[in-house]
Amino acid sequence: MKGSAKGTLVLLCVVLLSGSCKRQEPDLIPEEFKLHAMQIEVPEGFPAIEPAEENPLTEEGVALGRLLFYDVRLSGNNRISCASCHDPALAFSDGVALSAIGASGEQLHRHAPALINLAWAKNGLFWDGGASNLESQAFAPLSSPDEMYQNLTELEHELKQVPDYVNRFKQVFQAEIKSVYVVKALAQFERTLVSAKSRYDRYQRKAPGVSFSPEESLGLSLVNLKCRSCHSGELFTDNNYHNNGLDQDFSNTQFEGLYQGRYRISYQLSDLGKYKTPTLRNVLRTAPYMHDGRLSTIEEVLDHYEHGVKTYMTTDPLLNQWDGKPGIPLSSAEKKAIIAFLGTLTEPEFGINQKMNNPFNHFKK
Amino acid sequence: MKKILSAIAVMALLCTACTKNNDPVLNEQPTAAGQLSLTFDAVLGSNDFALNKDFLLSGKTWNFSQLRYWVSNVVLINSKNEEYAVPNAYFLIEENNAAETNSAFLYPANKREEVLLNGIPAGDYKSLKFSVGVPEKYNNNLSLQAGELSQLNGMTNVSWMWATSYIFSSLKGKVTEGPASVKFAVETGLNSNFKTIKLDLPAVLRISSAKTSSILLQADVTKVSEGLDLMSSPVVGAQQASAMSTVAENYASKVFTVKSVK
Numbered sequence: 001m002k003g004s005a006k007g008t009l010v011l012l013c014v015v016l017l018s019g020s021c022k023r024q025e026p027d028l029i030p031e032e033f034k035l036h037a038m039q040i041e042v043p044e045g046f047p048a049i050e051p052a053e054e055n056p057l058t059e060e061g062v063a064l065g066r067l068l069f070y071d072v073r074l075s076g077n078n079r080i081s082c083a084s085c086h087d088p089a090l091a092f093s094d095g096v097a098l099s100a101i102g103a104s105g106e107q108l109h110r111h112a113p114a115l116i117n118l119a120w121a122k123n124g125l126f127w128d129g130g131a132s133n134l135e136s137q138a139f140a141p142l143s144s145p146d147e148m149y150q151n152l153t154e155l156e157h158e159l160k161q162v163p164d165y166v167n168r169f170k171q172v173f174q175a176e177i178k179s180v181y182v183v184k185a186l187a188q189f190e191r192t193l194v195s196a197k198s199r200y201d202r203y204q205r206k207a208p209g210v211s212f213s214p215e216e217s218l219g220l221s222l223v224n225l226k227c228r229s230c231h232s233g234e235l236f237t238d239n240n241y242h243n244n245g246l247d248q249d250f251s252n253t254q255f256e257g258l259y260q261g262r263y264r265i266s267y268q269l270s271d272l273g274k275y276k277t278p279t280l281r282n283v284l285r286t287a288p289y290m291h292d293g294r295l296s297t298i299e300e301v302l303d304h305y306e307h308g309v310k311t312y313m314t315t316d317p318l319l320n321q322w323d324g325k326p327g328i329p330l331s332s333a334e335k336k337a338i339i340a341f342l343g344t345l346t347e348p349e350f351g352i353n354q355k356m357n358n359p360f361n362h363f364k365k
Numbered sequence: 366m367k368k369i370l371s372a373i374a375v376m377a378l379l380c381t382a383c384t385k386n387n388d389p390v391l392n393e394q395p396t397a398a399g400q401l402s403l404t405f406d407a408v409l410g411s412n413d414f415a416l417n418k419d420f421l422l423s424g425k426t427w428n429f430s431q432l433r434y435w436v437s438n439v440v441l442i443n444s445k446n447e448e449y450a451v452p453n454a455y456f457l458i459e460e461n462n463a464a465e466t467n468s469a470f471l472y473p474a475n476k477r478e479e480v481l482l483n484g485i486p487a488g489d490y491k492s493l494k495f496s497v498g499v500p501e502k503y504n505n506n507l508s509l510q511a512g513e514l515s516q517l518n519g520m521t522n523v524s525w526m527w528a529t530s531y532i533f534s535s536l537k538g539k540v541t542e543g544p545a546s547v548k549f550a551v552e553t554g555l556n557s558n559f560k561t562i563k564l565d566l567p568a569v570l571r572i573s574s575a576k577t578s579s580i581l582l583q584a585d586v587t588k589v590s591e592g593l594d595l596m597s598s599p600v601v602g603a604q605q606a607s608a609m610s611t612v613a614e615n616y617a618s619k620v621f622t623v624k625s626v627k
Contacts, residue, residue: 054509076467135508136529151468152517179516180508256603265528267606
C-alpha cells in the first residue's frame, strides 16, 4: 500500500475512533443535546487539578449545577437554596457565626464555610473532613433536619415537574432525574468556583500598573513569615487540619463528638481539636471566622494568634514562639499591615460574576 | 498490509463496541450458566426472627423494629479454588417497618431476605464469600451507583451527620429487663468495619442451567450485639467506635451460618 493511501486510512481510523465512542453520529446530534467537555483552567502558580474521574466536568453539567445551587426546590420547605448559606455576594459564605435559617430553625453547630477553589480541595470537605468529595458532601446539607431537610424521593419528584430540568438531566447524564445526579451537577458547578484574580494575583504576575503600598508589602512579608506554614501556596491553604489553639478541653462528646474536631472522623487522639485550614483568599469578605464563627472580625483573629492561643497536646507547634510560649508575636502596626495585605487577596468579582451568580436573576430580566 | 487489515479489524470492533451504548447489554454469559438463590434467613437462636413481637431471651424481652444490612462482593469458590465474583453485587437485606419521613413520601415496610443471582458459571462450588457493609470506593463517594446502592433508603449517614458514608448495618428495637425498658439502636459503618465472611458449604453447590440452586443462610440476630450490654449502653454508632467494631466483628465471625445447600 502506498504511503498516501496508508495516511488516508490512518486518518479514517482517527475519524472513526473519535466518532465511535459518542452516543450517536456527531452530525445527527442536535445542538441542544451536545455535551461539551470542560476543564478548569489552572491559574499560574496553582497546583494541577486532579480530574474528578467519576464526574467529568461539562459546560452543560456546570450550568445545571448552577441552576440547582440557586434553586429553593432543593429544600424540603422550598424556601432555602445552597446559596442561602453560601451567598455569592460574600464569596459563598453567609456572614453569620452559626446559621439558624434551616428547616428546624435550630442553630447549627458549625459555621458555613466559604466555597473557594474547591477543585483543589482533595483532602476532605467539612471543617472536620467528614466527606471525601463534593458529591457526597452535598447529601448532608440536603438531608439534615437543621438545614435543607429535603426528602430525596420528594426532591426527584419535584424536579421532574420542571421540563427544563428533565431535559437538562437527560442531556448531561443521559438519564432521568436522580438525587445522585443532583449532587454530581452541584459538585461540577462548585469546582468552577475559582478565585485567582485578586490584586495580589495581578501583582504576582507583574501586571502593568499594579503595585503594593509599603504597608501591603510589609503585610505580604509578615504573612510569608508567620502564616504560610498552614495558609500555604497560591491556594493560601494547605487543605489540612490543625489545632490552632482555640480550645484546650475536648472532653465534651456531645453531638457525636462535634466539639472534638477531626477526631470524630479519624478516631486518632492526635486529631483532637483539629479543623481544616480555610483559604485566606477573599478572607475579608468571609467574616466571621473559625469553624464555629466565634471570632467576628479579622482583628480578633490576629489577636487570637498573638495572645489568645491555648495549648493542648494537639496544638500545632508552629504556634509556639522560639522560647516555647504560645502565640505569634505581632505588633499592632504589623497586624494592620497584615490586614492591608489580606485586602489584596479580595477578588470583588468572585461570586458575583456572570458565571457564578444566581442564574434565575437573569431569567427575570 | 496485514497490519493495516488488523487495524481495520480493531477499528471495526471499536466502532461496534462503542456504538452499542443505547442497546441492551448483550448477555455474554458462558453457555452453561445457572441461577442461584441466596437467602439470609434472620433467626433468634432457634426461633424465627420477626418484627414487633416479644421474644424472651436469657431473661430479657426483646422487641425489634428494624434489621438492615448491606451485603456486597458475593464470591463463589469452586472445587479448584477458583473464585467467581458476582458482578455488581450490592444488596440491602432488611426487615423494616414503614417509616414516616418529613414528606408525603413514606418509606414502605419491607421484608427482603432473598437475593437472586443470575449467570453463575456452571460447576461445583464448595465455599461462599460475602461482605457486610459497602466497599471503600462506594462508601467514600455516595454519588457512585452500583447494584442496589442508594441514598433513598435511609442507609446512608445523613442521619448521623458524621462522615458522609453508608450505614453498614442497623438493628433497632426495645429491650426490657424487669421494670427497666430501653430503646436501642445498633449501627455500624466506617471502612475499617467492612468485613468479609467466608463460609464453607456443608454440601457441594452444583450450578447448572437445569435448575435454580440455592443456599440458605441463617443470620442469628442474638449474636449481633454479643459482648455488649444494651441495657446500659443502648446506642452503638459513630460515637461508640469500639462497640461498633465489636458488632462488625460479630457480623464477621458469629452471625452467619449455612443452613442448607440445594
